[in-house]
Amino acid sequence: MSRQRTFDLVIAANRLPVDRVVAPDGSSEWHRSPGGLVTAMDSVMRGREGAWVGWAGETGEAPAPFEESGMWLHPVPLSEEEQTTYYEGFSNDTLWPIYHDVIVPAHFHREWWQDYEVVNARFADAVCEIAAPGAKVWIHDYQLQLVPAMVRARRPDVRIGWFNHIPFPPVGLFAQLPWRAKIIEGLLGADYLGFQRQADAQNFVRAARQLGGCATKGETVTAKGPDGGERVVRASAVPISIDYAGLDELARSEPVQERAQEIRESLGNPDIVMLGVDRLDYTKGIRHRLKAYEELLDEGVFVPPEITFVQVATPSRERVEAYKTLRTEIETTVGRINGTYSDLGAPAVHYLHQSYPREEMAALFQVADVMLVTPLRDGMNLVAKEYVTCRHDEGGALVLSEFTGAWHELHQAFVCNPHDIEGLKQTMVRALETDPKEKRRLMRALRRRVCEYDVQRWADRFLSNLESAPQRPGRSKGD
Numbered sequence: 001m002s003r004q005r006t007f008d009l010v011i012a013a014n015r016l017p018v019d020r021v022v023a024p025d026g027s028s029e030w031h032r033s034p035g036g037l038v039t040a041m042d043s044v045m046r047g048r049e050g051a052w053v054g055w056a057g058e059t060g061e062a063p064a065p066f067e068e069s070g071m072w073l074h075p076v077p078l079s080e081e082e083q084t085t086y087y088e089g090f091s092n093d094t095l096w097p098i099y100h101d102v103i104v105p106a107h108f109h110r111e112w113w114q115d116y117e118v119v120n121a122r123f124a125d126a127v128c129e130i131a132a133p134g135a136k137v138w139i140h141d142y143q144l145q146l147v148p149a150m151v152r153a154r155r156p157d158v159r160i161g162w163f164n165h166i167p168f169p170p171v172g173l174f175a176q177l178p179w180r181a182k183i184i185e186g187l188l189g190a191d192y193l194g195f196q197r198q199a200d201a202q203n204f205v206r207a208a209r210q211l212g213g214c215a216t217k218g219e220t221v222t223a224k225g226p227d228g229g230e231r232v233v234r235a236s237a238v239p240i241s242i243d244y245a246g247l248d249e250l251a252r253s254e255p256v257q258e259r260a261q262e263i264r265e266s267l268g269n270p271d272i273v274m275l276g277v278d279r280l281d282y283t284k285g286i287r288h289r290l291k292a293y294e295e296l297l298d299e300g301v302f303v304p305p306e307i308t309f310v311q312v313a314t315p316s317r318e319r320v321e322a323y324k325t326l327r328t329e330i331e332t333t334v335g336r337i338n339g340t341y342s343d344l345g346a347p348a349v350h351y352l353h354q355s356y357p358r359e360e361m362a363a364l365f366q367v368a369d370v371m372l373v374t375p376l377r378d379g380m381n382l383v384a385k386e387y388v389t390c391r392h393d394e395g396g397a398l399v400l401s402e403f404t405g406a407w408h409e410l411h412q413a414f415v416c417n418p419h420d421i422e423g424l425k426q427t428m429v430r431a432l433e434t435d436p437k438e439k440r441r442l443m444r445a446l447r448r449r450v451c452e453y454d455v456q457r458w459a460d461r462f463l464s465n466l467e468s469a470p471q472r473p474g475r476s477k478g479d
Contacts, residue, residue, distance in 0.1 A: 005051075005072060007130055009048055010052075010130060011050060011138050012144060013144070014091070014143040015054050015055055030066075037141070042243070044456065044459040045070075050072070054074075059083050060080075063075050081115070085116075090112035091116070091143045094108060094177070095143075096166075098169055098173055099169050100167065101376070104282055104322045108177075120144060120186070128154045134157055135159070138462070140163055142166055145187055147186070148187055149189025150189065161193075161194065161466040161469075166379040167197070170203050171203065171206050180211050184211060191466060192462075196239050200237065219235055220232050234470060236465065241450065241457065241458045243454065244389050244455075247390065251391075273368050276372045278314070278383070279314045280316045282376075283375055288418045290330070293349075296425055297340075301425075304343060310352070311334070311350070313352065314355045330351075365386065368396055369397065373401060374418040376418055376419065378401070378404040378405060382406075385450045388443065388447055389447065394444055397432070397439050397443075398443075399416055400416070401415075402416065403418070409449055
């Protein structure tokens with residue numbers, strides 16, 4: 001029997017960074033997955049020898065571990081039932097609503113929680129199997145909140161970090177979870193907990209104190225270790241970013257610039273193109289955005305075909321009922337707008353329910369005169385940073401919700417409260433009518449920020465915080 005490979009850096013996330021693509025002849029190969037986590041971690045892992053533990057996206061027996069693009073991938077199996085209970089159920093119909101201001105109601109089912117525990121234990125086993133002595137283990141996101149403590153119990157020799165890509169809720173919302181104490185206990189198995197915003201880190205510290213009975217001081221929480229002794233866990237903000245240099249180079253490439261011209265021509269060469277790019281999710285504010293746009297059309301402020309709106313809505317969690325309802329509502333709204341305000345061959349809204357490769361998105365960003373990033377709640381929203389990065393011409397304008405993590409960094413954007421439809425309309429108009437020279441100044445400042453705080457800096461900060469995380473007890477309660 002061959003010896004199990006081990007690694008000094010182990011990433012654990014719900015999904016592997018690849019999807020299996022089956023060709024017409026029945027053969028298959030692995031392609032890189034879309035999504036913010038994969039895009040961010042792809043550049044981080046370049047030049048670092050490490051392994052990635054995650055689900056391969058297909059239920060049943062997991063593929064054997066394999067190497068892809070220089071990274072060792074270790075698949076974890078999920079059954080059809082576990083996809084329904086652990087992933088679609090507890091992760092996305094219990095935790096996701098609670099962590100996003102309960103925009104839709106959360107559902108609580110004990111069998112969902114039981115399978116969440118089972119799957120988290122399976123991930124922990126896989127991590128422990130391939131982590132070298134003294135390895136750094138970097139666990140990602142809300143699907144794996146029990147894994148830190150499970151790994152700690154099995155492998156006290158490793159350093160454990162966890163990063164939350166979504167918001168962490170205020171204590172009043174988090175308290176609704178029947179399993180809140182076990183989630184806090186699971187997270188406190190880490191040495192370091194990273195969050196998108198300082199408010200998220202503070203929410204966790206308060207939850208650990210008020211609901212977990214832990215002593216806290218500033219950014220630290222004193223927790224019980226597996227041996228009964230005390231250990232100190234740090235929780236702080238370390239906002240995620242993108243591969244600025246790589247995306248900027250792609251956006252400047254001749255094929256992408258030519259494609260941008262083709263896209264504008266295919267839209268009928270309108271004077272103004274407005275763009276939204278989101279997963280089809282109720283947190284993204286797509287309905288509010290469409291309502292504001294429709295009212296501006298009705299008032300005659302926007303007049304097609306001189307203006308058009310392109311909405312890319314990437315398919316997401318299509319078996320969850322709330323997402324099925326959302327898709328129906330959005331497609332009904334788009335149909336109504338186009339039926340009322342479109343000219344023949346020139347729709348007021350171009351609605352695209354599919355995902356696109358990076359090259360196509362880079363071209364589309366360069367077409368957009370106004371980029372609408374208006375979620376009701378978002379951990380970061382990397383689309384805002386991608387748009388800014390692709391505007392090497394210093395053109396365009398970013399309309400950004402104050403309820404995104406990105407707003408805390410990108411203050412030169414045109415800020416809006418997406419719940420305030422009248423205010424959103426005014427912000428959209430202001431983004432169009434502001435003097436072009438002033439908009440270029442704003443875009444230069446936005447680009448400088450994203451360039452300086454890129455994904456590599458994010459990863460270095462996280463790993464540095466993990467390495468220096470305290471290991472001695474704190475002295476006092478309260479923060």
